[in-house]
Amino acid sequence: MKIFFLMLLAALVFGCSDSKPEDTELKISYVLPEGRTCQTYLADYFEVTWYDSEQRKIGAKEIPCDSESADSLTLLVSKGSYYVSVVLLDKSKMWRSYGAAQVEVNNDTEVTVNMETYLGGMIFLWNPSDCSSSKYNLAMISLDLFSEGEPVKAVIWGEETELRNFAIPCKAGRFEVINVPADPLYTAKLNGYRTKSFAGESRVVYEIPEFVSGHGQNISIDIDSYKQILVSDMKLSWEFDSKSITSCETAGVTKVVASLVSEEATVSVEHECDNKFADFYLYDIPEHEYTLYLYGISGDDETLFESSLEIGMIEAGSIGRDMLENKIFLKEK
DSSP, X not given: OHHXXXXXXXXXXXHHHTOOOOOEEEEEEEEOSTTXXXXXXXXXXXXXXXXXXXXXXXXXXXXXXXXXXXXXXXXXXXXXXXXXXXXXXXXXXXXXXXXXXXXXXXXXXXEEEEOEEXXXXXXXXXXXXXXXXXXXXXXXXXXXXXXXXXXXXXXXXXEEEXXXXXXXXXXGOEEEEESOOSSSOEEEEEEEESSTTOOSOOOEEEEEEEEOOOSSSEXXXXXGGGEEEOEEEEEEEEEESOTTOOSHHHHTOOEEEEEEEOSSOEXXXXXXXXXXXXXXXXXXXXXXXXXXXXXXXXXXXXXXXXXXXXXXXXXXXXXXXXXXXXXXXXXXX
């Protein structure tokens, strides 16, 4: 009996620990301009697409215009932030009307998407694998979109937005600029950053020369064709120069600072000295000639150890799995 009770208790405990968040309903309703119907647009079906908080596509569903509930779709989703787009298309997949919105789902939630007659647009595309630390190590992309020298204003996820330094999660893999005039010439510049705060240097830039948007449809732009890597990264391993120093305590060092210094830029990283002699990673290094300095600093901020290494010219392009590697020995002053 005792064994059975323990087994039952264990099952309850482990069952609870593996439980998943309860799904809730998200109802997406879409409304065409007053007096207009699918027939007005000579359209055949709605395509509803939903995205997660990083604007990554989760799913899509086509709803025929002649279905019983052609004006809404109900999904079961986990609580959180979602982006939703709705497109009205004909059999040849031409866009006839479009709308989008952002919604925060707590309990059962409904969001209304107001549809508009579709002018045209553009879709910027990139491979989400480019965001990984082994490739370009990007967290966010900023977009500047200009037409005739002025920043473009467009309705993004239901809100009119000026597309100047506009932030896009790199993991999204795509960004749509929808319902903008087709005739003007556009130029676009996208910068990729390692942090979500846009701190540090832009790592990668994509500059797209003059182009026109789609006429009643979207043009797809593979931004990788316009890529230029602007910086390099460095992995730096280190240890004390003297074999008699076996620990940070022996050396009296509490923190270690690595700095790449040139006349134009300085890139620094600081570590607590914890006897693991962890490698330093110096990111977003602009193209210049550098000297590397390593400092061992005591608890009262006195520099007890110092070493330097002439690195010379660091050219842009060595990032991700191709990052530079160096080793330095920390010497007592």
